[in-house]
Amino acid sequence: MSLNDKAVTAAVLIIGDEILSGRTQDTNLNAIARFVAAHGVDLIEARVVGDTGPALVEALNALRVRYDYVFTTGGIGPTHDDITADCVAEAFGVELVEDPEIIARMTQQMGVAPNAARRRMARIPVGGSKIKNPVAGPPGFQLGNVFVLAGVPRIMQGMLEDIGWRMKGGVVVTSKSIRVEGWGEGVLAEPLERVAKAHLDLALGSYPFTMDGGGYGSNLVIRGRDPALVDVALEELVTALQALGVDRILKVEA
Amino acid sequence: MSLNDKAVTAAVLIIGDEILSGRTQDTNLNAIARFVAAHGVDLIEARVVGDTGPALVEALNALRVRYDYVFTTGGIGPTHDDITADCVAEAFGVELVEDPEIIARMTQQMGVAPNAARRRMARIPVGGSKIKNPVAGPPGFQLGNVFVLAGVPRIMQGMLEDIGWRMKGGVVVTSKSIRVEGWGEGVLAEPLERVAKAHLDLALGSYPFTMDGGGYGSNLVIRGRDPALVDVALEELVTALQALGVDRILKVEA
Numbered sequence: 001m002s003l004n005d006k007a008v009t010a011a012v013l014i015i016g017d018e019i020l021s022g023r024t025q026d027t028n029l030n031a032i033a034r035f036v037a038a039h040g041v042d043l044i045e046a047r048v049v050g051d052t053g054p055a056l057v058e059a060l061n062a063l064r065v066r067y068d069y070v071f072t073t074g075g076i077g078p079t080h081d082d083i084t085a086d087c088v089a090e091a092f093g094v095e096l097v098e099d100p101e102i103i104a105r106m107t108q109q110m111g112v113a114p115n116a117a118r119r120r121m122a123r124i125p126v127g128g129s130k131i132k133n134p135v136a137g138p139p140g141f142q143l144g145n146v147f148v149l150a151g152v153p154r155i156m157q158g159m160l161e162d163i164g165w166r167m168k169g170g171v172v173v174t175s176k177s178i179r180v181e182g183w184g185e186g187v188l189a190e191p192l193e194r195v196a197k198a199h200l201d202l203a204l205g206s207y208p209f210t211m212d213g214g215g216y217g218s219n220l221v222i223r224g225r226d227p228a229l230v231d232v233a234l235e236e237l238v239t240a241l242q243a244l245g246v247d248r249i250l251k252v253e254a
Numbered sequence: 255m256s257l258n259d260k261a262v263t264a265a266v267l268i269i270g271d272e273i274l275s276g277r278t279q280d281t282n283l284n285a286i287a288r289f290v291a292a293h294g295v296d297l298i299e300a301r302v303v304g305d306t307g308p309a310l311v312e313a314l315n316a317l318r319v320r321y322d323y324v325f326t327t328g329g330i331g332p333t334h335d336d337i338t339a340d341c342v343a344e345a346f347g348v349e350l351v352e353d354p355e356i357i358a359r360m361t362q363q364m365g366v367a368p369n370a371a372r373r374r375m376a377r378i379p380v381g382g383s384k385i386k387n388p389v390a391g392p393p394g395f396q397l398g399n400v401f402v403l404a405g406v407p408r409i410m411q412g413m414l415e416d417i418g419w420r421m422k423g424g425v426v427v428t429s430k431s432i433r434v435e436g437w438g439e440g441v442l443a444e445p446l447e448r449v450a451k452a453h454l455d456l457a458l459g460s461y462p463f464t465m466d467g468g469g470y471g472s473n474l475v476i477r478g479r480d481p482a483l484v485d486v487a488l489e490e491l492v493t494a495l496q497a498l499g500v501d502r503i504l505k506v507e508a
Contacts, residue, residue: 017459020297021429021477022287024461026280029302033276043274045309048266048283048300051459055299078439079460080447117443136464152462175275185332189371193334205271205305206333207278208406210390223275 008170010036011063012046013056015074015084016151020050027153028073035160040170040225041069051075056087064091064146069167074151076140078117085141088148089125096123099130102138132162142166174227176234177219180241181248184208184216191240192220199233201226219252262424264290265317266300267310269328269338270405274304282327282403282410289414294424294479295323305329310341318345318400323421328405330394332371339395342402343379353378356392386416396420428481430488431473434495435502438462438470445494446474453487455480473506 012032018024026048033043044067049055056075063070075084089096102122106114114122121138124130131140131147135158140149147166149159180188185208196204202224209217220237224230238249266286272278280302287297298321303309310329317324329338343350356376360368368376375392378384385394385401389412394403401420403413434442439462450458456478463471474491478484492503 017457017477018461018475019283020287020300021427022284022291022297023429023475025284029273030276030279033274037276043276044304045313046274046302050298051457059299077443077460077462079443080450081457081459115440115444117447118440120443154464173275175277186369186372189331189333189374190369193371196334203271203305203335205335206331207272208331210408221272221277223271 007042008040008069008168009044009067010041010069010071011044011067013059013063013070013072014046014048015051015056015072016048017050017081019048019074028149028151028156031153031157032071032073032160035163036069036071036167037173039164039167040172041167042170042173051081051083053083053087053090056084057091060088060091060146064144068145070146071149072146073149073156076121076138076148076150078120082120084148085120085123085125088143088146092125092127092143094126094143096125098122099124102130106138131159134158134161171225173223173225174230175221175223176230177221177252178234178238179217179219179250179252180246181211181217181250182215183218183246183248185218187244187246188218188220188241191237191244195233195237195240198236199224199229202229202233204233204237217248261296262294262323262422263298263321264295264323264325265298265321267313267317267324267326268300268302269305269310269326270302271304271335273302273328281407282405285407285411286325286327286414289417290323290325290421291427293418293421294426295421296424296427305335305337307337307341307344310337311345314342314345314400318398322399324400325403326400327403327410330375330392330402330404332374336374338402339374339377339379342397342400346379346381346397348380348397350377350379352376353384356384360392385413388412388415425479427477427479428484429475429477430484431475431506432488432492433471433473433504433506434500435465435471435504436469437472437500437502439472441498441500442472442474442495445491445498449487449491449494452490453478453483456483456487458487458491471502 128141128143133139135155149156205221207219382395382397387393389409403410459475461473
């Protein structure tokens with residue numbers, strides 16, 4: 001949820017048949033979620049599509065008009081199913097052209113001119129700027145408000161290092177939690193809702209768990225852009241829980 | 255990608271601020287992807303939205319008209335931010351009513367009538383049917399082509415056991431892979447594309463990796479609904495790679 005009407009917003013578009021077939025467990029969404037949160041940007045939505053042109057173009061166009069930034073991951077390698085650059089160019093209605101600098105670097109690294117497959121990775125849409133790849137292989141690129149990143153998690157995370165300066169950041173969200181053991185959400189829900197309704201600028205959530213020895217517990221999380229307000233609400237919540245007889249309340253980080 | 259125009263299709267809608275804030279790494283998408291694949295159903299798209307009513311209703315309506323089945327996860331607990339049942343009812347334009355059987359079971363299990371928060375979990379949209387929860391707590395439900403499941407992975411997976419019989423299945427996709435070590439995608443791309451273009455009923459993908467001692471490799475995956483055709487294409491690919499001098503080709507499961 002967006003914690004403020006003026007918040008800077010983002011969406012993620014994960015691209016790849018391997019995620020939807022179940023072959024691969026995605027971890028890029030979580031890495032980008034943490035990255036944008038650290039910049040005070042609210043991640044509002046994510047989508048996963050396969051290696052299919054029309055679906056990719058449609059999802060990208062839906063997201064890029066709605067949010068301040070869109071991060072895509074996957075589909076920028078040299079094989080026939082790597083169609084992200086083509087689709088981004090199509091979505092923006094611009095040409096996709098070989099970048100001489102990338103070709104030159106490939107030639108230097110390999111000692112020979114790149115073959116047709118590798119040349120595919122040197123294509124950047126007109127108007128795009130390269131995003132550094134500090135790990136291996138060719139760069140990603142930015143076109144308008146869209147950041148096009150690799151799918152391999154280590155490379156994707158490396159590319160994020162070249163993105164922070166490109167975003168207008170927001171006020172970072174403060175998150176504080178308490179861990180309640182031995183009491184289920186059925187008891188915790190009422191005081192949680194009461195505090196939530198008293199602080200509409202905050203987001204209060206409950207994330208239940210089962211305990212190793214049996215029984216229930218929940219992590220109660222308060223998030224907001226004003227750290228003092230988060231602290232006030234946290235104290236109110238603890239007081240309300242204690243008034244109900246809830247013991248075993250542990251404060252935890254984040 | 256859908257491997258056949260008549261394929262049975264599905265989408266996943268992951269619901270929860272905790273996924274978009276980066277607090278929680280989602281694993282439900284992968285579990286559902288494997289589940290539907292085992293039933294021959296193609297997962298075409300997934301979306302992640304926060305605990306925000308309008309976003310949830312919009313996404314659900316977009317997905318449920320487009321795919322044969324939609325799986326939602328999350329937001330069916332007793333707390334104020336658990337709004338999935340309300341939103342599903344709103345999306346379908348039906349009432350949300352307490353199910354007397356769920357109330358009776360709660361009362362029996364707890365020895366007292368459930369409080370207001372727990373009663374929230376006993377609400378099912380009119381026309382919905384309960385999905386068994388073999389782990390703990392109240393059931394999920396099916397309404398039309400939408401399966402509404404818990405967010406806690408262990409409970410979500412338990413609920414899947416009551417879903418297979420509700421779906422019309424398809425022909426299961428066969429997936430075979432070879433693992434090529436010491437050769438990068440820049441070399442593998444051309445023969446891969448050649449075999450892909452000769453078999454438009456199959457999906458060929460390349461999933462590169464870096465090797466521990468340095469250098470590159472890739473898992474080349476062939477997927478299709480005709481196992482004999484997958485085998486034929488696999489042999490063609492191996493032959494094409496060997497003709498290029500590619501050694502270190504390992505056949506692997508899946």
